[in-house]
Amino acid sequence: xxxxxxxxxxxxxxxxxxxxxxxxxPFILASRKAVSKPDMPAAKFDYTDNSTFGNPFQHxxxxxxxxxxxxxxxxxxxxxxxAMNAFVDYAVEKKGIKRFVFMTGTxxxxxxxxxxxxxxxxxxxxxxxxxLRCTWFMEQFSEQQYLSDIRNESxxxxxxxxGKAPWVSSLDIAKVAFRVLMDEKPHNTDYMVxxxxxxxxxxxxxxxxxxxxxxxKHIKVSREEKVKIYMSLGFLEPFSQFxxxxxxxxxxxxxxxxxxxxxxxxxxxxxxxxxxxWIQENxxxxx
Numbered sequence: 001x002x003x004x005x006x007x008x009x010x011x012x013x014x015x016x017x018x019x020x021x022x023x024x025x026p027f028i029l030a031s032r033k034a035v036s037k038p039d040m041p042a043a044k045f046d047y048t049d050n051s052t053f054g055n056p057f058q059h060x061x062x063x064x065x066x067x068x069x070x071x072x073x074x075x076x077x078x079x080x081x082x083a084m085n086a087f088v089d090y091a092v093e094k095k096g097i098k099r100f101v102f103m104t105g106t107x108x109x110x111x112x113x114x115x116x117x118x119x120x121x122x123x124x125x126x127x128x129x130x131x132l133r134c135t136w137f138m139e140q141f142s143e144q145q146y147l148s149d150i151r152n153e154s155x156x157x158x159x160x161x162x163g164k165a166p167w168v169s170s171l172d173i174a175k176v177a178f179r180v181l182m183d184e185k186p187h188n189t190d191y192m193v194x195x196x197x198x199x200x201x202x203x204x205x206x207x208x209x210x211x212x213x214x215x216x217k218h219i220k221v222s223r224e225e226k227v228k229i230y231m232s233l234g235f236l237e238p239f240s241q242f243x244x245x246x247x248x249x250x251x252x253x254x255x256x257x258x259x260x261x262x263x264x265x266x267x268x269x270x271x272x273x274x275x276x277x278w279i280q281e282n283x284x285x286x287x
Contacts (some may be wrong), residue, residue, distance in 0.1 A: 002026035002065040004056050007073025011139050015174035026065045030056045047075045047083040053090045067097040069181045074115050078238040081117035096166045099128040101180050104131045131179045131190035138169045155217040159226040160201045161251030166194035169273045176267050191263040196272040211279045
């Protein structure tokens with residue numbers, strides 16, 4: 001068997017690729033900006049261009065393996081579901097794929113909203129599918145929007161208010177994805193992939209302060225201000241509004257994450273990474 005990892009330049013797919021490599025499992029990364037390397041094979045792929053759907057399947061694996069499972073990551077477009085469902089249909093009907101692992105957010109449900117139609121479609125066509133409902137990534141502080149502000153200004157800006165979330169590392173998400181992709185027995189369920197501790201952004205700022213030896217401040221901003229921040233980073237307004245709405249939801253205490261959960265431990269068989277452990281692993285990026 002071989003694994004197709006969409007979102008091939010993203011955080012969880014790259015980490016899942018490394019887990020595949022370490023385990024000797026053939027894989028191929030698929031993305032619009034794919035650059036193949038000897039130990040990280042990649043193929044040009046764009047959900048919104050169906051002429052690229054076949055590219056990953058043309059890859060010649062060393063021992064003639066065929067792709068048998070796909071890791072689905074939504075593209076950053078206003079309405080990703082139609083394009084994703086078109087690719088799912090291609091993979092099932094043209095290539096005989098029977099297993100999908102779909103990574104999405106904790107608020108996703110089968111239905112008409114955002115990526116909900118993808119989950120609903122996987123249910124409707126009856127394929128082996130598992131949905132990973134992931135909380136906020138720790139890597140927002142080390143690879144995404146907060147990195148430059150922390151490094152250059154010793155502060156970061158959110159609309160999260162005093163809301164708490166069980167921030168999770170991308171590696172832990174990748175570990176769940178790898179296990180579900182590889183297990184012989186289908187999981188056919190959804191998992192909440194959450195970190196082991198509930199933290200406010202003020203508490204995260206305090207942890208960064210302790211680890212870096214300088215004060216890091218969490219600056220609370222309004223919904224309107226945060227939308228502008230997302231757009232200044234190059235995101236389209238619909239996506240900026242959507243991401244800000246999730247932050248506001250956290251501030252209001254209405255997130256799906258505000259509950260105990262042990263899905264990570266159940267699937268992977270170990271405890272998830274704490275924020276302190278993760279900071280120590282990544283400390284150099286903020287110096």
